[in-house]
Amino acid sequence: MATDAGSPRRRGPAGRSAEVIRAIVRAEFRMLLRDRRTVVVSIVLPLFITPLLMFGSRWVQERRERQLETAEVRYAVGGSDADSARSLIQRASRPANDATTAAVLLKEVASDDPERSLTDGELELYVEALTAHEAARRDTAGEADSVAVPLLVLHYREDRDASERGAERVKEGLAELQRAHRLALLESRGLGRISEYATVRQRNLAEARDVAGLHFGRYVVLFVLLFMLSGGSVVAVDTLAGEKERGTLETLLTTAASRADIVTAKHLVILAVALLITVIQSLNFLAYVALKLIPLPQGFVLDVAPGVTVLLFVLLVPIAALVSGVLLLTSGYAKSYKEAQLYFFPVLLLGTVPAVAPFFPTLALRSAVVAVPIANIALAVKEVLAGRYDWPFIIAAWVVTAAAAWYVRRLAEHALSTERLIVPSLGESAVVSGQALFARRVIPAFAVMWGIFFVFVSNVEGRIDLRIELLVNLVVIFLGSSLVLIRMHRLPVREVFALRRVRPAVWPLVLIGGPAGLVAATGVFKLASLVFPVPQEMLEAFGKGIMPEGIPIWQLVIFIAVLPGIFEELTFRGTLLYGLRRSLHPVPLALAVGAIFGLFHVALFRLLPTAFIGVIFATVTLLTGSVFPAMLWHAINNATSVVAGHFELELPGLEVIHYAVAALVLALVFVALWRLRTPYPGLRPRPKANPKH
Amino acid sequence: MSEITVEVRGLSKVFHDESRGEVRAVDGVDFACRGGEIFGLLGANGAGKTTTLRMLATILAPTSGNATVMGHSVLDEPELVRRSLGFYSSSTALYPRLTARETIEFFARVNGFPPADVDGRVRELVATFGLDKYADARVEKLSQGMKQKVSIARTVAHDPPLLIFDEPTVGLDVLNALEMQRVIGDFRNRGKCVIFSTHIMSEAERLCDRIAIIHQGSILACDTLEGLRTATGFRYLEDIFVHFARDDEHGD
Amino acid sequence: MRNVGVLYAREMRAALRERSIVVNSIVIPVVLYPFIMWAMFTGIMFVRGQTDRVASRVMLLGVPAGHEALTESLSAHQVRLVVPSDTATAMALMEEGAMDALVEFEPLGLDSVLQGAFSVRLTGSESRERSQNAMSRVTTVLERYRDDRLSHAAGVAGLSAREWQWFDVETENRASGKEMGSFLLGLMLPMFFLIMTAVGCFHPAVDATAGERERSTWETTMSLGVSRSSIVTAKYLSVATFGSMAGLLNLGAMTLTMGAIVKPLLAGRAEDIHFVLPWAGLPVMAAGAVLLAGFIAAVMMLFASFARTFKEGQAMITPFYLLMMVPAILLQQQGLAFSMTLALVPVANVVMMIREAIAGVFHWPQIALTVAVGLGLVAASLRLAGFVLRFEDVVVGSYGGSLTTLLKERLRARGSRARGGAI
Structure with a gap:
C-alpha cells in the first residue's frame, strides 16, 4: 500500500483519548470565543443586568417603603363620640419617647360623607366613634361578659396601600396607648416593676457569622444553579444540537474520536464555562456589594473563612458536573439549535426544584434527602455556612451528586450512539397522518385538557354541587376530549379504548388487588410525608373534598367510584395509553400514564399517591390488553376509600405491618396477572443493545 | 492488484418509521475494493447509498452483516475503522469559526496523526490544495470552492488508506465539480482506495473503475463499465441502469 | 391591500406550524405561567404548613x-x-x-x-x-x-374592667371582594402582560426575518410578484399579532386561574375575593396589547432583519428584550399614579393604562396621550424600517453588520456628503 506519510504510529488508548479530548476542547473554546455576539449577549450582558435588576427592584421597594412611612394619612372622624376619638387618635399618633414606632403623620379632613370620601380616595381612613352604649348594642351577638367601653371602628381599604398602612399604624398606636395606660394604672397602685412582668430577654448563642451564613446559605445553590444553567446552556445548546444542525456532528463522528471522548470533551467545555461563570458572577456580586450598589441588611456579617470557601467550591463541583451533563444530554436529544432552546426552559424549571430544599426549615441533611442529588448539596452548603459540619453526610451528598453526574454523562454518550438522534433525517416520516399524528399530539392535547380542567375546577369548586362538578369533569372534559381526538384523527374507537374481553381468572385478581392497592398507595403517601410533611390544613381540606356532607352514601359510591372508574379509565388508560404506546417502552409508558393521571388531581400532596395508583391501572391494562379490569379496579379502589371514610376508618392510621401485607398481596396479584397476561397489542418493542462505538 | 482495503458482506439496515413501520434501507449488500481503485455506488436518491456508506464509516450500526476496513471490523473495532478512512459528503460540514489551517490541524489530531508530525502535514496539505493565501481566514468567510478544498483537505488530513466520497458533487458548479473529479482521480493514482457514490451517470462513467448499481437497498450488478456493457448490450450507463432497475421491479 | 391580506395569512399559517413559535407564544403564556405560579404558591404553603407541624x-x-x-x-x-x-x-x-x-x-x-x-x-x-x-x-x-x-x-x-379596657378598636375593610380581586390582579398581571408580549413577539420576529434567511426562503419571498412593502407589512402584522395574542391570552389565563393560584395564600378568605376582569376594560386592554405589540414587533424585526441565522437574530434582539424588563421592575411601585408625565413614557404608559383598566379605572386624557405616543412610536419605527430597507444589501442579506453599525455608517456617509456639498 502506497501512502505518502507512512502509516500512523499507534499510541496507548489512554494517551490517544487525552490527545483527542484536548484537541476537541481547544477547538470548542476557540469557536466559543470567536462567537463574540453570543458571548456578549449571553455571558457579559447578564453580568451587568442581573445585579442592576436586583438593585433596581430593591430601590423601588425601599422608595415605596419610605413613601409610605412619611406619607400623610388623611382621615375623618364621625359618629356620636367623635371628640374623644379625635383626642385618642392624636395621642396615639404621638408615641411616647421610649416607643419603638415612629410618629404617624395624620391630617384630619372634613367630610360630609366620609364613607364616600374613602371610596373616592379622598381619605385613607375613616374613624367611626361609638359610645360605650352604642358599642354594646352593636355587639349583641358577641360575648355576654365583654365590658361596655367606647369603640373606634377604623374603616379602611385593603386594596390601597396607603389606606391599609395608615389603618395599621393608627391601630398600633392605639394599642400602644392602651398598654401604656394600663401599666400606668398598675404602677399607680403600687405595683412597681409590673412593666417587666412576663417580659422576655433573648439571648442568642449563635455567632453573627453563622446567622448570616444561614440566611445566605439558603440561596447559594439556587443562584449558582441558575448561573450555571443559563451560562452553560449558551455553550451546550450550540455544542451538540447546533453541530447537528450545521452538519458538523456527522463530520466529527466519522473521525477516529470515540463517542465517549467526544462526550467527555464537550462535557468538560460546558463544565468549565459553567464554573467560570459562577466564579465571575460571584465576584461580580461581591463587587456590587463592596460598591454598596446592593445593600446588605443591617448587622449582616458575612464572613466566610478561606477554608470554607474551598469546601464550598468542592461541594459545588459535582453540581456543576451534573448541570453540564444534563445540558449536554438535552442538547444531544435535540435535533436543532431551536429545539434545544425549547427544552431549556423546562430543564431550568425542573433543575431548580431540588435547589429549594434549604428553604424547608425542618429539612436536615441528616435524613433521606441525602439521597437526592443537588438537594443534598444545597442543604450541605446551608449547614456548612451556618457552622455545622456533618462530615459523613457531607461526603455522602458529594458522592451521590457526583454519581448522578456520571450517570447523566453516560446517558449523553448513549444519546450520541442513538442513530435516530444523530442522523437528523432518520426515523421521521415526511408525511405523517392519522395515528402517527395522534401519537405526536396526544401530550399537547392532554396539556390543553389539563388547562381546561384546572380552570374549571378552580373557578367552580365549592360554588356548585359536587355531583354536577364531577359530571362535567368526567363526561364533558374527559370523555368529550377523548371523543374529539378520536374523531379528529379517525381512530378505531374499540382499540383506542381497549374494549377487549379478558380471561375470567383476571376478575377475582382485580377484586383482591383493588383494596390491597389502595392500602399500599396510602403507605406510599405516608412514606412521602416522611420526607415532605403535609400541612394539616390541606389534609383536612382533602377529607372534606372527598367526603361532602349531605350526599347519601349510595350516591357517593356512584359519583366517586363507579363513574370515575368508567370515564377516567377510558380517558387515561384508553386514549392516553393508546396515544403513547408506540412512543415509549412498556415500563416508562406505565410510569408516564400514571404521572399524567396524578397531575390531573391538582394538588401537590395527592400527586404521588394518585400517580402510584395510576401506574397500577396502566400496568393492569398493559397486562390484560383491556381497559375493563382497570375500570373495575379503579371503582373498587375509590369505593373502598368512600366506604372507609363513611365508617371513619382511617387508612393513614394503619400499622406498618398492614401496609407491608397489602404491598405483598399487590405483588402476588401482579405475579398472577403476569402469568395470565394477554398483552396490549402494538407496543413499542424492547430496545436492542447498541454495538460499542 | 494491491490488497483488499474494504470488504462488505451481507450488510443490511432496517429502520423503524413512525407511519411506514419497518423499512429495509439496505438489504444484504456485498462488495470489496482495493487500493488504487475507484469503486462507484450508482443509484437513485433513497436507494441506500448513503446508508451503506454511513455504516462503513460506523456512524450507523448494521442490523446484520459485517464490513471490514483494513481488516478491522465495523462491529468490533469502530475506532480503528474510522482511523483508516476519510469521509466526505455534502452533509459533512466544516466548523465555520475555525480557520482553514486550524480545521486541518484539528482533524489530523483527532484522527490520531502522530502529534509530532501534525505541523508538517498541515503545511503540506495547505500547499497541495493551494490554500496559502486563505489558510488563516475563518472558514465562514471562504468562497464555496475554497470551502470545498478545505473539506477535502480535512478528509485526508490523517492520510487514511480509504476515502469515501458520498455524492461529493451535489450542489457544485461545473468547474468545482470537475475539480472534485480531478482530485478524486489523483487519490486513486496515489494508491488510495476510493469509494464514490453518485446518482449522476456521466460522473460514474468517467471516474469509476468498477460500478455497483444499487436499487432499493440491493446491489443489482457490480462490474467494470465494459463488463456492464457486455452484460446488457447497452452502451450508455443510463440505459444500463434503467435495464437493471426495471428488471428488479418486474422481479418483485 | 389584498396582497397584504394573502401574505399575512401565509405568514400566520407558517408561524402556527412552527413548534418553537407555538410553544413560546401560546403554550408558555397560557399554560406554563399559571402552572408555575400555582406550583410556587402551593410550595410556599407547603413550607409553612410543614414548619407549623x-x-x-x-x-x-x-x-x-x-x-x-x-x-x-x-x-x-x-x-x-x-x-x-x-x-x-x-x-x-x-x-x-x-x-x-x-x-x-x-x-x-x-x-x-x-x-x-x-x-x-x-x-x-x-x-x-x-x-x-x-x-x-x-x-x-x-x-x-x-x-x-x-x-x-x-x-x-x-x-374595674372598664377602667382597664378604656376603649376598643375594630378594623373594617371597605373594599369589596371584586375590588380586592382586581387589586391583586393589578399587582401582577401588567408585568406579566409586558413580558409575555415581548416573549410572544420574540420567536416570530426572528423566524420571519433571520429564520427565512437561514432556511433560504428569504429570496423566494422577496421575489414574489408583490411590492416589498406589502411583504414587510404582512410580516410585521403577523409578528405583532403573536405579541398581542400572547399578552392577552396570558391576561385571560392568569385571571381564570388566579383564584386557584393564590388560594393557599389567602387561607380562609379565598371565597370572599372574586377575580374578574371588568368588561369595560377589555377594549382598553386590547388597545394596549396592540400598541405594545406593535412597538415591540417593529423594533425586534428591525434588529433581527440584519441576522443571517436564527441564532444571530436571537443575539441581536436579546439586549432590547432585557431592556423591556426595566420598566417592568420600576412599575412594581403600587402607589404610582398615572400622571400625564408618565403617559409620555413609552411602554410604561401602556402598562399603567392596563393596570388601571384591570381595576376598572379610566383616565381618558392619559389614555388618549398613551395611544398617541404609542402610535407615534410605531410610525417612527416603521419609518426607520423603511429607511433601512432602502439599502439593497440589507434586503438581500449580504450586509454583515447590525442595525447600529448600519445607522452609524450610512448616516455618517450622508452627513459627510451634506457637509461636502456645503463646502
Whole structure:
C-alpha cells in the first residue's frame, strides 16, 4: 500500500483519548470565543443586568417603603363620640419617647360623607366613634361578659396601600396607648416593676457569622444553579444540537474520536464555562456589594473563612458536573439549535426544584434527602455556612451528586450512539397522518385538557354541587376530549379504548388487588410525608373534598367510584395509553400514564399517591390488553376509600405491618396477572443493545 | 492488484418509521475494493447509498452483516475503522469559526496523526490544495470552492488508506465539480482506495473503475463499465441502469 | 391591500406550524405561567404548613408555682417540654441540636403584692431554624400570657374592667371582594402582560426575518410578484399579532386561574375575593396589547432583519428584550399614579393604562396621550424600517453588520456628503 506519510504510529488508548479530548476542547473554546455576539449577549450582558435588576427592584421597594412611612394619612372622624376619638387618635399618633414606632403623620379632613370620601380616595381612613352604649348594642351577638367601653371602628381599604398602612399604624398606636395606660394604672397602685412582668430577654448563642451564613446559605445553590444553567446552556445548546444542525456532528463522528471522548470533551467545555461563570458572577456580586450598589441588611456579617470557601467550591463541583451533563444530554436529544432552546426552559424549571430544599426549615441533611442529588448539596452548603459540619453526610451528598453526574454523562454518550438522534433525517416520516399524528399530539392535547380542567375546577369548586362538578369533569372534559381526538384523527374507537374481553381468572385478581392497592398507595403517601410533611390544613381540606356532607352514601359510591372508574379509565388508560404506546417502552409508558393521571388531581400532596395508583391501572391494562379490569379496579379502589371514610376508618392510621401485607398481596396479584397476561397489542418493542462505538 | 482495503458482506439496515413501520434501507449488500481503485455506488436518491456508506464509516450500526476496513471490523473495532478512512459528503460540514489551517490541524489530531508530525502535514496539505493565501481566514468567510478544498483537505488530513466520497458533487458548479473529479482521480493514482457514490451517470462513467448499481437497498450488478456493457448490450450507463432497475421491479 | 391580506395569512399559517413559535407564544403564556405560579404558591404553603407541624423542644427552668396555664398554652403551640435539669445540660443539648430553646424564669420580687410574678430569659441559637422557630413560639405565647396576667393583676389591684379596657378598636375593610380581586390582579398581571408580549413577539420576529434567511426562503419571498412593502407589512402584522395574542391570552389565563393560584395564600378568605376582569376594560386592554405589540414587533424585526441565522437574530434582539424588563421592575411601585408625565413614557404608559383598566379605572386624557405616543412610536419605527430597507444589501442579506453599525455608517456617509456639498 502506497501512502505518502507512512502509516500512523499507534499510541496507548489512554494517551490517544487525552490527545483527542484536548484537541476537541481547544477547538470548542476557540469557536466559543470567536462567537463574540453570543458571548456578549449571553455571558457579559447578564453580568451587568442581573445585579442592576436586583438593585433596581430593591430601590423601588425601599422608595415605596419610605413613601409610605412619611406619607400623610388623611382621615375623618364621625359618629356620636367623635371628640374623644379625635383626642385618642392624636395621642396615639404621638408615641411616647421610649416607643419603638415612629410618629404617624395624620391630617384630619372634613367630610360630609366620609364613607364616600374613602371610596373616592379622598381619605385613607375613616374613624367611626361609638359610645360605650352604642358599642354594646352593636355587639349583641358577641360575648355576654365583654365590658361596655367606647369603640373606634377604623374603616379602611385593603386594596390601597396607603389606606391599609395608615389603618395599621393608627391601630398600633392605639394599642400602644392602651398598654401604656394600663401599666400606668398598675404602677399607680403600687405595683412597681409590673412593666417587666412576663417580659422576655433573648439571648442568642449563635455567632453573627453563622446567622448570616444561614440566611445566605439558603440561596447559594439556587443562584449558582441558575448561573450555571443559563451560562452553560449558551455553550451546550450550540455544542451538540447546533453541530447537528450545521452538519458538523456527522463530520466529527466519522473521525477516529470515540463517542465517549467526544462526550467527555464537550462535557468538560460546558463544565468549565459553567464554573467560570459562577466564579465571575460571584465576584461580580461581591463587587456590587463592596460598591454598596446592593445593600446588605443591617448587622449582616458575612464572613466566610478561606477554608470554607474551598469546601464550598468542592461541594459545588459535582453540581456543576451534573448541570453540564444534563445540558449536554438535552442538547444531544435535540435535533436543532431551536429545539434545544425549547427544552431549556423546562430543564431550568425542573433543575431548580431540588435547589429549594434549604428553604424547608425542618429539612436536615441528616435524613433521606441525602439521597437526592443537588438537594443534598444545597442543604450541605446551608449547614456548612451556618457552622455545622456533618462530615459523613457531607461526603455522602458529594458522592451521590457526583454519581448522578456520571450517570447523566453516560446517558449523553448513549444519546450520541442513538442513530435516530444523530442522523437528523432518520426515523421521521415526511408525511405523517392519522395515528402517527395522534401519537405526536396526544401530550399537547392532554396539556390543553389539563388547562381546561384546572380552570374549571378552580373557578367552580365549592360554588356548585359536587355531583354536577364531577359530571362535567368526567363526561364533558374527559370523555368529550377523548371523543374529539378520536374523531379528529379517525381512530378505531374499540382499540383506542381497549374494549377487549379478558380471561375470567383476571376478575377475582382485580377484586383482591383493588383494596390491597389502595392500602399500599396510602403507605406510599405516608412514606412521602416522611420526607415532605403535609400541612394539616390541606389534609383536612382533602377529607372534606372527598367526603361532602349531605350526599347519601349510595350516591357517593356512584359519583366517586363507579363513574370515575368508567370515564377516567377510558380517558387515561384508553386514549392516553393508546396515544403513547408506540412512543415509549412498556415500563416508562406505565410510569408516564400514571404521572399524567396524578397531575390531573391538582394538588401537590395527592400527586404521588394518585400517580402510584395510576401506574397500577396502566400496568393492569398493559397486562390484560383491556381497559375493563382497570375500570373495575379503579371503582373498587375509590369505593373502598368512600366506604372507609363513611365508617371513619382511617387508612393513614394503619400499622406498618398492614401496609407491608397489602404491598405483598399487590405483588402476588401482579405475579398472577403476569402469568395470565394477554398483552396490549402494538407496543413499542424492547430496545436492542447498541454495538460499542 | 494491491490488497483488499474494504470488504462488505451481507450488510443490511432496517429502520423503524413512525407511519411506514419497518423499512429495509439496505438489504444484504456485498462488495470489496482495493487500493488504487475507484469503486462507484450508482443509484437513485433513497436507494441506500448513503446508508451503506454511513455504516462503513460506523456512524450507523448494521442490523446484520459485517464490513471490514483494513481488516478491522465495523462491529468490533469502530475506532480503528474510522482511523483508516476519510469521509466526505455534502452533509459533512466544516466548523465555520475555525480557520482553514486550524480545521486541518484539528482533524489530523483527532484522527490520531502522530502529534509530532501534525505541523508538517498541515503545511503540506495547505500547499497541495493551494490554500496559502486563505489558510488563516475563518472558514465562514471562504468562497464555496475554497470551502470545498478545505473539506477535502480535512478528509485526508490523517492520510487514511480509504476515502469515501458520498455524492461529493451535489450542489457544485461545473468547474468545482470537475475539480472534485480531478482530485478524486489523483487519490486513486496515489494508491488510495476510493469509494464514490453518485446518482449522476456521466460522473460514474468517467471516474469509476468498477460500478455497483444499487436499487432499493440491493446491489443489482457490480462490474467494470465494459463488463456492464457486455452484460446488457447497452452502451450508455443510463440505459444500463434503467435495464437493471426495471428488471428488479418486474422481479418483485 | 389584498396582497397584504394573502401574505399575512401565509405568514400566520407558517408561524402556527412552527413548534418553537407555538410553544413560546401560546403554550408558555397560557399554560406554563399559571402552572408555575400555582406550583410556587402551593410550595410556599407547603413550607409553612410543614414548619407549623414540627414540634419545638424547649426546656423550662425554675417555673414558679401557679403558672400551669402557661405550660398548657405552650404545649398547644407545638412546644414539647424537655425534662428540666440545669443550665449546663441545656446548653450541651442545644449544642448537639437535641433541644431548641431554654427558658429560664426569674422572680420579679413582687410576691408581697402579686404571687409568682416573673420575667424570662430565653436562650436559643439564631443559626438554627428550629431554634428560631422555638424562640418565636415561646415569645408569642408569653406575650399573650402577659396580657392575661396583667389584667389578672389589675383585678388584684382593684381596678374595674372598664377602667382597664378604656376603649376598643375594630378594623373594617371597605373594599369589596371584586375590588380586592382586581387589586391583586393589578399587582401582577401588567408585568406579566409586558413580558409575555415581548416573549410572544420574540420567536416570530426572528423566524420571519433571520429564520427565512437561514432556511433560504428569504429570496423566494422577496421575489414574489408583490411590492416589498406589502411583504414587510404582512410580516410585521403577523409578528405583532403573536405579541398581542400572547399578552392577552396570558391576561385571560392568569385571571381564570388566579383564584386557584393564590388560594393557599389567602387561607380562609379565598371565597370572599372574586377575580374578574371588568368588561369595560377589555377594549382598553386590547388597545394596549396592540400598541405594545406593535412597538415591540417593529423594533425586534428591525434588529433581527440584519441576522443571517436564527441564532444571530436571537443575539441581536436579546439586549432590547432585557431592556423591556426595566420598566417592568420600576412599575412594581403600587402607589404610582398615572400622571400625564408618565403617559409620555413609552411602554410604561401602556402598562399603567392596563393596570388601571384591570381595576376598572379610566383616565381618558392619559389614555388618549398613551395611544398617541404609542402610535407615534410605531410610525417612527416603521419609518426607520423603511429607511433601512432602502439599502439593497440589507434586503438581500449580504450586509454583515447590525442595525447600529448600519445607522452609524450610512448616516455618517450622508452627513459627510451634506457637509461636502456645503463646502
